[in-house]
Amino acid sequence: MNIHAPVTLDVLNRLKEAAGPGGWLEGADTEPYSVSWRDNWVGKTPLVLRPDTTQKVADIVRICAETGTLLVPQGGNTGLTGGGQPRISGDEVVLSMSRMRKVREVDPLNDTITVEAGVTLLEVQQQAAEVNRLFPLSLAAEGTCQIGGNLATNAGGVQVLRYGNARALCLGLEVVTADGEIWDGIRGLRKDNAGYDMKQIFIGSEGTLGIITAATLRLFPRPVDRAVALVAVPSPTAAVELLARLRGSLGELLSAFELMNENTFIFANQAMGHADPLPGAGWRVLLQADGPESEPPLSERVEAALGAVLEDGLITDAVIASSEAQAAALWRIREEQAEIQQRIGAGVKHDVSVPVSSIDAFVAEADAALRAVYPGIRQCTFGHAGDGNLHYNPIRPEDWTDAAWKAETDAVNRIVHDIVMKYRGSITAEHGVGRLRRDELLRARSPIELKLMRTLKKAFDPKGILNPGKVLPD
Amino acid sequence: MNIHAPVTLDVLNRLKEAAGPGGWLEGADTEPYSVSWRDNWVGKTPLVLRPDTTQKVADIVRICAETGTLLVPQGGNTGLTGGGQPRISGDEVVLSMSRMRKVREVDPLNDTITVEAGVTLLEVQQQAAEVNRLFPLSLAAEGTCQIGGNLATNAGGVQVLRYGNARALCLGLEVVTADGEIWDGIRGLRKDNAGYDMKQIFIGSEGTLGIITAATLRLFPRPVDRAVALVAVPSPTAAVELLARLRGSLGELLSAFELMNENTFIFANQAMGHADPLPGAGWRVLLQADGPESEPPLSERVEAALGAVLEDGLITDAVIASSEAQAAALWRIREEQAEIQQRIGAGVKHDVSVPVSSIDAFVAEADAALRAVYPGIRQCTFGHAGDGNLHYNPIRPEDWTDAAWKAETDAVNRIVHDIVMKYRGSITAEHGVGRLRRDELLRARSPIELKLMRTLKKAFDPKGILNPGKVLPD
Structure with a gap:
């Protein structure tokens, strides 16, 4: 880590002015922005900036570029790797995107939504549902995490199997570059080979190459039928073979396929009192299929598919949820693993x-x-x-x-x-x-791969002001 | 275009030696590599290199980097934009990937295949079919085009709707960088956020940032049931609404949705004698659904879905193929459009x-x-x-x-x-x-976007030796 001089009062004042009234926090108010919710990453910052327009973000970054001020972009502060907090040295300013909250456009016929970086993942899902569409990115922190952070970290979750990760769900980006220019790459196109696909550079770069301020995202048909099952498998290999078989019979309808070892169920029982639906069964797979309305319903198709593999010995037992409540109970054991394990x-x-x-x-x-x-x-x-x-x-x-x-x-x-x-x-x-x-x-x-990464960092953030020391050493 | 000195005899000899016996062509033998098959891009080159290993590609690029020799990478030479041929100046050496033809690994349980750049798209499809999988990239030139070129141009085709373009189908890359180093990014992972995703830089960069020598590609369940229909729609808007409705009822099973105006059918009849299945119908949509074996079969599900939209006036008429021959006849009118229009x-x-x-x-x-x-x-x-x-x-x-x-x-x-x-x-x-x-x-x-593109080019090909003048002016 390089040693930097503290940010001067003059620079702090210029940054406050650029962020506008209500656009910044200092003193004790900065603490929630300086620590992580897990694993105890504790940092310090003289100033949290909370701009509410792309232009203000650009003005802030331009001042930082000009003065060599280090900047830590932050979304919902739900990350698990210490990527979104300032370091303890106190020489970094935090750029919170939480006031960039506009839903700019919902276009159901194009199956797209355009939102600013500070909109939470849950809100994106809700906006999609309102026009009878699905935004399939889904993860535990969805009520708090922001779409800008999801894209900056190329978030995953339980439905990647079917819909891909955040990168695959993004069609367009608006980005403030490291020298404070605004790149308007907001586009709702499924096919676009007009030059280098610049959005790929910024997605997954964890705020080290540019600041994502808005994005156009893909929407999907909203499934109306769902089947959830828990099956016991003799080994992880059997689970993998099961996956191949079920993808053959259910195709893309298979949207989740979660492998869990026996301890995850034993501990769920010990820590939370959750009953084990298949006691003593060893490895399990929690699977879900989602699809359009169909005759027969999905649960019958899943049952038929599981019946076929049961005969072949690929699975040894199975429970198919017969109600939403049962489905939720099965998912709870998976979703509460973080807390369950913490108690153990x-x-x-x-x-x-x-x-x-x-x-x-x-x-x-x-x-x-x-x-x-x-x-x-x-x-x-x-x-x-x-x-x-x-x-x-x-x-x-x-x-x-x-x-x-x-x-x-x-x-x-x-x-x-x-x-x-x-x-x-x-x-x-x-x-x-x-x-x-x-x-x-x-x-x-x-x-060689690390050299290529450093080449990219050097090219797009030559002064090293964006989220220094994250991803690569500074 | 910059003016360069002709490549010296000494450099040509070094390059020949690096390519090895049988690894180069000169004189009249270079002509097929210097012209495009369409639109008449005519170029000239003193030497076509045809290395058969990644190491030889790296040796060649290193010599070019050291001597400032310009290099034009070429796949199956089926591109439509003059991106794969040398310019008429004669100062560029062609690097043909056609002898990089190894299928390195087929992993059906991981749904991946790893092939070298010179393997044709058709061969990749065939290798996938042999293990009961689908490689869904499909386009008219598939018998000739090579997977390296498909990735370098981020190829599309008729099934992007369901499976995405070439970028979405690639999990790993091996690349020779502009200074002749080999980056081994061959990985078969669906989720990987370990640093910047470097393969995104090279996919779609048209050979201007690095040379793709091998790739790991995604495979999918092989559909066994298919339904093909031609429907008449009152307008393109109706077609778009139809798409939304069918995605709601058929979900991801809908794999192609091709809009065609009336002239495409009139000319197909005039030029080729193809009968118009819906004479006088105006705009049409040729659509296809593919899926696993199901009861009822897909054609019945498509028929039911179309029946529902017919009542709403979204479509005015429809033909559902009742045999493979009928399906092929419908597709022929779409696939032969290039030739049909040429005759008109x-x-x-x-x-x-x-x-x-x-x-x-x-x-x-x-x-x-x-x-x-x-x-x-x-x-x-x-x-x-x-x-x-x-x-x-x-x-x-x-x-x-x-x-x-x-x-x-x-x-x-x-x-x-x-x-x-x-x-x-x-x-x-x-x-x-x-x-x-x-x-x-x-x-x-x-x-600003062009500036970002130039920044990328400058960072990854600082000497400007890779496919100069393509994508961006040199």
Whole structure:
């Protein structure tokens, strides 16, 4: 980390003026913007800017570029990698997008919506529903996270299998560049090869290459029929084969396919009292299909499809939800895993991906490697198996303290990530790099790939003022 | 265009040596690599290099970087914009990827295939079919075009509506950078946020930022049931409303939705003798649904869906193919449009996109604007309405010569593209820029967007040796 001089009073005043009345916070009011909600990233900032127009964002960035002031863009502050908070040095100004809240256009015939960066994900979903459309990005923080942050981190979630991640859902962007110019790339086009596709540069760049101020997003037909099932599988391999079979019989209707190990159910029962619908069943898959109204209804089609694979021994048992309440109860066990695991004991969390065909080998090898060093760990493995994305979370042995286990974080990461790399996987599948994975990234990606990344950073933020020290070291 | 010295004999010899025995052509053998198959782009080159390994590609690029030798990468040479041929100056060496033909891996459980750049699109489709999977990219040149070129131009085709364009189908890339280094970004991951997504830089960059040597591509369940229908609609607006309705009832099963004006059928009859299944019907939509085996079969579901919209007046007539032969006959009228129109007379071809909701307004305005200047033109309008992508081709008035109409190309382009821009559309939706749309691109995109594009070019090809003068002026 480079050492910078504190931001001068003169610069702070210029920035306040650019943000306009009501457009900034200082002192104690900046604290909520300086800490993360998880993992305790604590920072400090002399000023939180809250502009409400793209022009004001551009004015702010221009002042920062001119004065070499470091800027940390922030959405809903729900990230999990320390990518959205200022560092403790106190020499960084926070640019909160939370007042950029306009829904600029809803075009149901074009299946698009154009919103400003500060609109929450939930609001985008609701706006879509109002015109009988679906915006399929869905994740736990959706009531708080903002679409600008979702795009800046290329957010994932449970429906990537069917609809793709945030990148795949974005057709157009408005961006303030690192020198404070406004690029109007707002377009609602499904096909556009008129030169380099510049929006790809900014999506997933975690605010280090430009500031996303607005976006045009894809909408989809709103499904009206839904089927949810929990099935028991003899192994992760069987789950993967099940996935291939179900995609063959249900096609794109299959919208979620979540692999969960037995501990996730045992702990859900211990921590929350949730009944296990398939006690003693080992690995499970929670799956969902969504589609248009059809005869027979989807639940019957899912039942028929599962019946066929039961005969082949790919699954050993199954429960199909017969009501919305049952479906919700099944999903609750998956959705509450963060809290469930927290109650069981400290965990070292991983957000990895491997080829779907390597899930089994990865899990077996990582489990064995960790157990060899840490007998007694309690492994929680769950995630979006359809995307090869596992939240692989070893929880401390029962007789360890939380603190002792936390102290092993780097060592545990190293063991797990080495095996991820062996399978050409990713050490951060959906949460991004931020600060949490920055040093591991230097190990995980080749020198040439890192050089290409630095080339990109240098080209689009030559002064290094945008979210310094995130993704790459500054 | 900058003036360069001819490539010296010494450099030519070094390049030949790097390409290895059988790895280069010169003299008359270079001619097929120097001209385009359409629109008569004619160039000249002293040497065509045909390396058969990534290492040899890297060796070649390194020599070019060191000596400032200009390099034109080429796939199957089926492009429509003059992007793959050397210029007439004769100072550019051609790098043909046609001997990079290995299928490196097929992983049906991961739904991926990894192939080298010179494998044809048809071969990729066939390899996928062999493991009961679908590779959905499909376009007229598929027997000749190569996957490297498809990715370099972000190819589209008829199934983008459902599966996305080439960019959406690519999970990993191997690239030789402009300084001759090999970036191994071959990965089969659906989710990967470990740093900047570098493959996005190279996809769609038309060989101007790096050389794609191999790629990992997404595969899909192979549909087994298909329904094809031709419907008559009162207007393009009705077609767009029909699209929304059918996506509601058929969901992602709808895989093609091609809008065609009446002339495309009249001329198909005049030029080829193809019978018009709905004579006198005005605008038509050729649509296709594909899916897994289901009860009732897809054709019945499509029939039911069309019955519902017929009652509402959204469509006025419909033919549902009752056999594979009938389906093929319907598709033939769409697929042979290039040849059909050529037989009718010279046309000025456009490959534009607008928001789907603006198709009607765009067509009305462009038709009127052209007719005001050129009474008697015969308008052929057809294309992928589901993506807002129209091939909008005015054919010369009957009493004009081909040459006279060709001479109007720039003026016609200007009229059409101005209206495209008014609707925030794209002047090149799927064919790319190459040389054909390069000068119009400078009008179509804002100075800031062009500056961002130049920043990217400068960062990744600082010496300007890769496909100079394509996409952007050199």
